[in-house]
Amino acid sequence: MERRDFIKQSTFFSIGGLLIPSLFLSSCRKELLLEDFQYTGKVLIIGAGAAGLYAGYILKSKGIDFQILEASANYGGRIGKLSGFAKYPLDLGAQWLHGKNSIVGELVSQSGAKITLDNSDEKYWFKNKIVSSLPKDINTIFTRETNLPDISFKDFAIQEGFGNDYNNIVEGIAGDSGAAASRISAYWKIKEEENWISGDDDFKFEETYFDLIDSQIASKVQDNIKLNTIVKKINYTESSIVITDSNNNTYSGDKVIVTVPITILKSNAIEFIPSLSLDKTSAFSKIGMDAGMKVFLKFNNKFFDQNIIGGSTSASYSDESIGKQQDDNVLLAFIMGKQAEYLTSLGNEEDIKNALLQELDSMYNGQASASFISYHVQNWTTNPFIKGAYSYSTIGMGDARQISAQSINKKIYFAGEAMNFNGHHQTVHGAIETGYKEVINILNDIKK
Amino acid sequence: MIKFINLMLLILSFFTTMAQELKIDISYKYIYANHWDKIVQTYNFSRPFNSNNQPLLMNGFNSSVSRIFKPNNNISHGLNVSYSYFRSSAEDQNFTNNLNLHFLNLGYIFHYQNQEKSKAFYADFILAITSSGLFRNLNGASFEYDNKKSIALSIGSEVDIKFGYSLQKSNNQYLSPFIVIGYIPYFYSPNTETVINQTKGLVEKNWTTILISQIGVAYHFR
Numbered sequence: 001m002e003r004r005d006f007i008k009q010s011t012f013f014s015i016g017g018l019l020i021p022s023l024f025l026s027s028c029r030k031e032l033l034l035e036d037f038q039y040t041g042k043v044l045i046i047g048a049g050a051a052g053l054y055a056g057y058i059l060k061s062k063g064i065d066f067q068i069l070e071a072s073a074n075y076g077g078r079i080g081k082l083s084g085f086a087k088y089p090l091d092l093g094a095q096w097l098h099g100k101n102s103i104v105g106e107l108v109s110q111s112g113a114k115i116t117l118d119n120s121d122e123k124y125w126f127k128n129k130i131v132s133s134l135p136k137d138i139n140t141i142f143t144r145e146t147n148l149p150d151i152s153f154k155d156f157a158i159q160e161g162f163g164n165d166y167n168n169i170v171e172g173i174a175g176d177s178g179a180a181a182s183r184i185s186a187y188w189k190i191k192e193e194e195n196w197i198s199g200d201d202d203f204k205f206e207e208t209y210f211d212l213i214d215s216q217i218a219s220k221v222q223d224n225i226k227l228n229t230i231v232k233k234i235n236y237t238e239s240s241i242v243i244t245d246s247n248n249n250t251y252s253g254d255k256v257i258v259t260v261p262i263t264i265l266k267s268n269a270i271e272f273i274p275s276l277s278l279d280k281t282s283a284f285s286k287i288g289m290d291a292g293m294k295v296f297l298k299f300n301n302k303f304f305d306q307n308i309i310g311g312s313t314s315a316s317y318s319d320e321s322i323g324k325q326q327d328d329n330v331l332l333a334f335i336m337g338k339q340a341e342y343l344t345s346l347g348n349e350e351d352i353k354n355a356l357l358q359e360l361d362s363m364y365n366g367q368a369s370a371s372f373i374s375y376h377v378q379n380w381t382t383n384p385f386i387k388g389a390y391s392y393s394t395i396g397m398g399d400a401r402q403i404s405a406q407s408i409n410k411k412i413y414f415a416g417e418a419m420n421f422n423g424h425h426q427t428v429h430g431a432i433e434t435g436y437k438e439v440i441n442i443l444n445d446i447k448k
Numbered sequence: 449m450i451k452f453i454n455l456m457l458l459i460l461s462f463f464t465t466m467a468q469e470l471k472i473d474i475s476y477k478y479i480y481a482n483h484w485d486k487i488v489q490t491y492n493f494s495r496p497f498n499s500n501n502q503p504l505l506m507n508g509f510n511s512s513v514s515r516i517f518k519p520n521n522n523i524s525h526g527l528n529v530s531y532s533y534f535r536s537s538a539e540d541q542n543f544t545n546n547l548n549l550h551f552l553n554l555g556y557i558f559h560y561q562n563q564e565k566s567k568a569f570y571a572d573f574i575l576a577i578t579s580s581g582l583f584r585n586l587n588g589a590s591f592e593y594d595n596k597k598s599i600a601l602s603i604g605s606e607v608d609i610k611f612g613y614s615l616q617k618s619n620n621q622y623l624s625p626f627i628v629i630g631y632i633p634y635f636y637s638p639n640t641e642t643v644i645n646q647t648k649g650l651v652e653k654n655w656t657t658i659l660i661s662q663i664g665v666a667y668h669f670r
Contacts, residue, residue, distance in 0.1 A: 057496060058493070061496030099593060101598065103495065105593075105646070106497075106543070109543050110497050110542055110543045195648040197646065199593035199594045200594050201594050424647075433647055436493065436494040
C-alpha cells in the first residue's frame with residue numbers, strides 16, 4: 001500500500017470509527033436534556049413556599065404555563081422577615097443556611113448575598129446554673145455514625161444514662177429537628193440523614209433568608225402567584241384537573257404540584273377527588289410535625305450569652321446579632337414541640353412573653369425583666385396554613401416520605417421539605433430540591 | 449496518587465530489562481457516561497439562575513505509555529498506564545464553576561500484529577483497572593465545605609480495542625495513528641452527584657457505564 005493510500009484509508013477509518021459512535025451517543029445525550037422539549041399544558045402549584053416558588057421558577061425558565069395558588073396573604077411559606085423591630089432585619093421562619101454544599105449555597109454565591117459562619121458559643125442551663133459544659137457530653141450520642149434503636153430521643157437518652165437532669169437539654173436537641181424529644185425517633189432521624197451532604201456548618205444571613213428567596217426566586221414568579229387563595233378541593237377525575245378554592249372559584253390545569261405543609265395534608269384540609277389511597281394517607285400520618293414558635297425579646301443591654309440550651313420554657317435561646325452587621329440586644333427563644341404546645345395553650349402573646357422573661361430572670365438574676373423593651377411572637381402553630389414547625393422522623397416511620405412523595409396518576413405531584421427523602425428534609429434547600437425534582441418528574445411523565 | 453504513579457514506574461522499569469517495544473501516545477478522548485450526563489443535565493435544569501450551562505463531561509485528552517514484550521511475534525503482550533483529563537467549565541458574573549475529571553488507568557495489553565501479511569496494521573486488546581477523581585472548583589478555588597474538599601473518587605474495570613497503523617520513521621522508530629473504542633461496564637462513582645449537583649440519591653444510582661472513543665497518534669521504538 002502506498003503511503004498516500006494509507007493516509008486516505010486511515011483518515012477515513014479513523015474519522016468514521018470515531019464519529020459514527022460519537023454521533024450516535026450525542027443523539028442519546030440530546031434526548032436527556034429536556035431542553036428542546038415543548039409542553040403546552042398548564043401546571044398549578046399549591047403553596048408559595050420555597051418548593052412552590054422554585055417549581056414555578058423552573059417552569060417559567062422553561063416557558064411552561066403555570067399558576068401558584070397561595071392560601072395566605074404573603075408568599076414565602078415558612079420563610080418570613082420582620083423589619084423595624086431591631087437595628088437589623090429578623091428571620092421569622094427559616095434562618096440558618098445548613099451547609100454551603102447545596103443549591104442555596106450556590107444561589108448565595110451567585111447573588112453575592114453575605115453569610116457568616118455561626119460558631120457562637122453554647123452554654124447550658126443545667127441544675128439551675130449556667131454552665132459552659134455538661135458533666136457528660138450528650139451531643140455525641142445522637143451522631144450519624146451510630147446505629148441507634150427505633151425509640152424516642154428521650155427514651156434513648158435515658159437508656160444512655162442521661163436522666164431527668166438532662167430532660168431539657170434533650171428537648172433542645174430534639175427542638176433543632178422541630179420535635180418533642182418524646183416523639184422523634186433516634187433511629188429514623190439518623191437513617192434519614194445518611195444522605196445529608198450539604199455540610200454541618202451553619203451560616204447566618206447578614207440580611208435574611210427571606211431576602212435571598214425573595215430577590216432570587218419569588219421576584220421571578222411574582223406575577224404568577226395568586227394570594228389569599230385557600231384550596232379546598234382537587235378533582236383529578238378527568239384529564240383536566242379542577243381546583244376549587246374557599247370562595248368556590250375554580251382553576252383548571254393539566255398537572256398539579258402540591259407543596260403545602262404535611263400538617264395540611266394530614267388534616268384533610270384539602271379534599272382529593274378521587275380520595276387518596278390508604279397507603280398515601282397512612283404515609284402522611286407517619287411524618288411528624290410539631291408545634292413551633294419563635295419569640296424575639298428586645299432588651300436595653302446584652303446580659304445574655306450567645307446560646308443557652310436547656311430551659312424548661314424554651315429549650316433554646318440565641319443571640320440574634322450573630323452574623324449581623326449592626327449590634328442590637330435581641331434574644332431569640334426558639335421553641336419547639338411540647339414547650340411550644342404549652343406556650344400556645346396560654347392563649348395570648350403577653351403570657352408567652354411573661355413566661356419567657358420569668359425563665360430568663362431565673363437564669364440571669366432578674367436582669368431580663370429589668371432591661372426588657374419589647375417582644376414579637378411568631379407562632380407557626382396557630383398559622384392556619386402552616387400549623388407547626390417542620391417535619392421530623394417519627395418512631396416506625398419507614399419509607400413514609402418516599403410514599404408520600406409519589407405522584408398520583410401522573411397528575412398530582414407532591415413537593416415540600418417533608419417530601420424530601422434524600423436527607424435534606426426540614427431545610428429550605430431540601431424543599432427547593434423537591435420543587436425542581438417534581439418538575440423533572442412531570443416532564444419525564446409527559447415524554448413517556 | 450503519587451505513590452501509585454511511583455509504583456507504576458517501578459513496575460515499568462522492572463519490565464524494561466526484558467522489554468522490546470516502548471510506546472507513548474497522545475489522543476483526543478470522547479466519553480459517554482449516561483448517568484453523569486443526567487447529573488450534569490439535572491444541574492443545568494435546576495439552576496436557571498446560571499446564565500451558562502455546565503458542559504457535559506465528554507471531551508478530553510489521553511496520554512499513555514505502554515511496553516510490549518516480544519513484539520516480533522504475531523501475538524505479544526505488555527503493560528499500559530494511561531492518564532486522561534476532562535474539564536467542564538461554566539462562567540457567570542459572580543460564579544465560575546469548573547469540574548475537573550482525572551482518570552488513571554492500569555492495563556494489560558494483548559497486541560496482535562501479523563508479521564507476514566499487512567505488517568503495519570496492529571490491534572491491541574486492553575484490559576484495565578481504571579479510577580477517576582472528580583474535583584470541583586468554584587470561582588477559581590477548590591470548593592470546600594466544612595473544611596473538606598469536594599471530591600468524588602470512582603473505580604471500575606475497562607476493556608479497550610485499539611487499531612493502529614505503524615509508519616517506520618527509522619530503524620527502530622515508528623509513528624502510528626490509531627483509534628480506540630472502549631467500554632467501562634460498571635464504574636462505581638458514589639459521590640459524583642454530590643460534587644456536581646450537591647444532592648445524593650436524587651438523580652439516580654451511584655454508578656455509571658462509560659463508552660469511550662479515542663483518536664490519536666503513538667510514537668514507538670524498539
